[in-house]
Amino acid sequence: MRKPIAAMMMLAIVATAYSNITSCTNKTAGSSKDANQSYEISYDLSFDIPEKYIDVDMTYIPTGKRQETVEFKLPVWAPGYYIIIDYPKDLTGFDAKDQNGNPLSWEKKGKNAWVVETADTVHVSYRIFSDFRTVAECRVEESAAFVPGNGVFMHVAGDVNHPVSVGFELPKSWSKISTSLEQIDGRYVAPDFDVLYDSPFLLGNQLVKAYERGGHIYEFALETPQGFEESPMAEDFLKAVDQAVAIFGETPYESYHLLLLGEGRGGLEHQSSQADYTAGHWDFATRAEYLDELMFLTHEYFHNYNVKAIRPIELGPFDYDRENFTTGLWFSEGITCYYESYLLMKAGIISDQEHLDIISDYIRNTQKTEGRLHMSMRESSYDIWLNFFNSNANHSATTISYYVKGPVIGFLLDARIRTMTSGAKSLDDLMKLLYDRFYKDLGRGFTEEEFWAAAEEIAGGDLDMVRHYVDTADEIDYESILTPAGISIDRESWKMGRI
Numbered sequence: 388m389r390k391p392i393a394a395m396m397m398l399a400i401v402a403t404a405y406s407n408i409t410s411c412t413n414k415t416a417g418s419s420k421d422a423n424q425s426y427e428i429s430y431d432l433s434f435d436i437p438e439k440y441i442d443v444d445m446t447y448i449p450t451g452k453r454q455e456t457v458e459f460k461l462p463v464w465a466p467g468y469y470i471i472i473d474y475p476k477d478l479t480g481f482d483a484k485d486q487n488g489n490p491l492s493w494e495k496k497g498k499n500a501w502v503v504e505t506a507d508t509v510h511v512s513y514r515i516f517s518d519f520r521t522v523a524e525c526r527v528e529e530s531a532a533f534v535p536g537n538g539v540f541m542h543v544a545g546d547v548n549h550p551v552s553v554g555f556e557l558p559k560s561w562s563k564i565s566t567s568l569e570q571i572d573g574r575y576v577a578p579d580f581d582v583l584y585d586s587p588f589l590l591g592n593q594l595v596k597a598y599e600r601g602g603h604i605y606e607f608a609l610e611t612p613q614g615f616e617e618s619p620m621a622e623d624f625l626k627a628v629d630q631a632v633a634i635f636g637e638t639p640y641e642s643y644h645l646l647l648l649g650e651g652r653g654g655l656e657h658q659s660s661q662a663d664y665t666a667g668h669w670d671f672a673t674r675a676e677y678l679d680e681l682m683f684l685t686h687e688y689f690h691n692y693n694v695k696a697i698r699p700i701e702l703g704p705f706d707y708d709r710e711n712f713t714t715g716l717w718f719s720e721g722i723t724c725y726y727e728s729y730l731l732m733k734a735g736i737i738s739d740q741e742h743l744d745i746i747s748d749y750i751r752n753t754q755k756t757e758g759r760l761h762m763s764m765r766e767s768s769y770d771i772w773l774n775f776f777n778s779n780a781n782h783s784a785t786t787i788s789y790y791v792k793g794p795v796i797g798f799l800l801d802a803r804i805r806t807m808t809s810g811a812k813s814l815d816d817l818m819k820l821l822y823d824r825f826y827k828d829l830g831r832g833f834t835e836e837e838f839w840a841a842a843e844e845i846a847g848g849d850l851d852m853v854r855h856y857v858d859t860a861d862e863i864d865y866e867s868i869l870t871p872a873g874i875s876i877d878r879e880s881w882k883m884g885r886i
């Protein structure tokens with residue numbers, strides 16, 4: 388994901404990860420399907436606009452040997468949004484009935500599970516309060532609804548890997564549904580709940596613009612489209628896409644969807660889509676504001692490769708009941724921040740010096756954060772669950788964000804690989820190797836040691852000089868890496884340039 392940080396440009400943040408509709412490599416931890424537990428499960432949603440609720444009806448039909456009870460679970464967090472949201476706090480009015488409308492007994496189990504008596508057909512209903520403007524929570528308004536699935540759809544405990552369908556009853560004034568899910572006979576279908584949870588919906592009267600690129604459709608769904616059609620945003624975004632695809636030689640998606648919400652903050656990557664609150668318009672007053680928004684969309688897009696496909700092994704299968712700790716978010720997020728401007732530079736949208744200036748901003752922000760001397764990038768990654776929205780008075784004195792120092796490490800890693808290979812290899816080659824080896828061939832994430840082994844394989848030698856600044860909070864000796872790479876840095880302004 389991407390969120391604004393104290394920088395000149397709205398630095399972003401974006402996050403997470405997991406599987407792919409076609410390969411489905413990323414299944415939920417501990418998913419052990421009981422052979423007797425065969426069933427059909429589907430959802431129908433409607434909207435209470437005045438009260439800002441989503442009314443949820445779930446239908447569960449056991450098709451094998453019927454158990455006495457079934458346990459339904461709602462996630463407590465959303466991949467990419469590294470904080471415990473505790474979605475069940477927004478749920479009210481839980482009720483269960485059989486096929487004849489007779490009440491079924493049920494009992495709450497822990498904070499996010501409901502154990503329900505079974506019947507030939509189980510109808511479960513509940514309401515989700517939807518008055519939030521974050522990319523991980525629901526919003527229902529007169530003009531539109533945004534529905535990320537983690538806080539809405541319950542899965543059968545231990546069985547995230549089960550197909551599911553969703554239908555909607557729209558208010559009369561709404562006409563469009565935007566999502567990356569496939570539509571069959573008027574219903575949206577997902578092969579499993581990992582995919583459903585990673586496929587948000589925008590419903591309303593959004594402007595929808597679709598573009599073909601390299602045999603794939605890129606669909607922009609714009610809640611507030613003012614100025615978009617007159618802007619080069621779509622074309623520039625697709626130029627950045629071209630550069631990413633050139634690195635990997637393929638796309639990990641069939642079609643790609645951008646759910647561009649109204650004015651607000653934050654974005655969240657999904658497999659085959661992204662959902663972002665935006666400036667609320669697309670006629671930017673300055674080039675810097677335009678580029679910031681373009682980099683924002685590029686960041687979320689690049690996560691299709693870096694975090695959805697290339698990922699630390701801890702980021703999938705997901706455990707939706709609790710935190711999923713990893714020391715690797717400096718790579719998943721920091722390197723993605725680096726590629727925001729790198730792809731635009733490769734596409735010719737910004738100059739090499741503008742790219743260096745953007746990285747210089749990250750360096751300047753790193754150097755003015757005292758916490759850099761107290762927290763490593765590994766620790767910053769691991770403790771994100773504590774610090775995602777931490778604004779304590781001692782925050783900047785004791786912590787450093789991987790969204791700030793992470794792209795600096797990415798730049799140094801790229802520079803070091805180029806130096807060690809006399810320009811024959813770059814970070815692009817490492818990304819391609821990780822994509823091919825772990826995502827495509829092994830269908831899993833990488834361990835920390837596997838990551839560094841792959842990086843050193845590309846560099847042709849040890850990368851201790853870079854890894855040291857990931858594993859420790861030691862002050863970075865920039866010149867030791869930048870000077871051999873032909874890059875200067877002014878320690879007063881932290882501005883870089885080509886020597």
Ligand SMILES: [Zn+2]
Nearest residue numbers: 388400401402
């Ligand atoms: Zn991100």
